Amino acid sequence: MIYEMTVQVRVSNMKDGQKYYEILLNRQPDFTPHDGFAEWELLPNCWLQVAEGTPTVGNGPLRLGVVDLHAERKRLMDVLHIEEFEIFERVEVPVKWATFSDPWGNRLGLFEYKDSEALNEKLRQVVRR
Template identity: 60%
Template sequence: MIFEMTTQVRVSNIEEGHKWYETLINKHPDFIPHKGFVEWELIPGCWLQVAEGELTEGNGPLRLGVTDIEGERERLIKELTIERFEIHSRPEVPVKWGTFRDPWGNRIGFFEYLDKKEEETQIKSILGTDSSRV
């Protein structure tokens, strides 16, 4: 039985990586177990680890669900000076999505549900909360 997950990205400078990902995720890390390593619990049981070390090519993208992909794109262009990324959609796919790179080459992406009722149901299910407060 799988009940939890982690994914890891590597950065060449942990201080810069910590700051960059803190801005991306828009919150402080949940866990810093030792030097060169920080972790965020993105949703219950789903962790993002940022580790200082040898960079890996071709990984990802790590896609993060958001409620306003255009707004998040504009925020990151302003706060992290990422390049403007294209937002894609297809009639048979229930989300729109886009991908960008962090300063270390890791591919990161966002997706947003097109059906806002489905999005609300997902948020409630995952977080176990009233999504109007999320």
């Protein structure tokens, strides 16, 4: 039985890396047990770890679900100075998605449900936990 998960990205400079992910995630880390490591619980039992070390360029992408993909893209372009990135959509796929990289080459992304009822059901599932 799987009951929890973690995903780790590595950054070559922890101070800059932690600041970047604080802005990306709009909050401070939930857990910083020692220098060179910060962790955010994104959903119940689902953790993103940022660790100082040699980045694995081209890994991922780790995509995060958002309510408004266009607004979040604009926010990230404004506050993190990310170059504009394309939003993709296909008729047979229930989400729109986009991919970009952090300054260390970790591939990240966002996605948004196209159907508001599907989004609302996902949000209800998170609130129930």
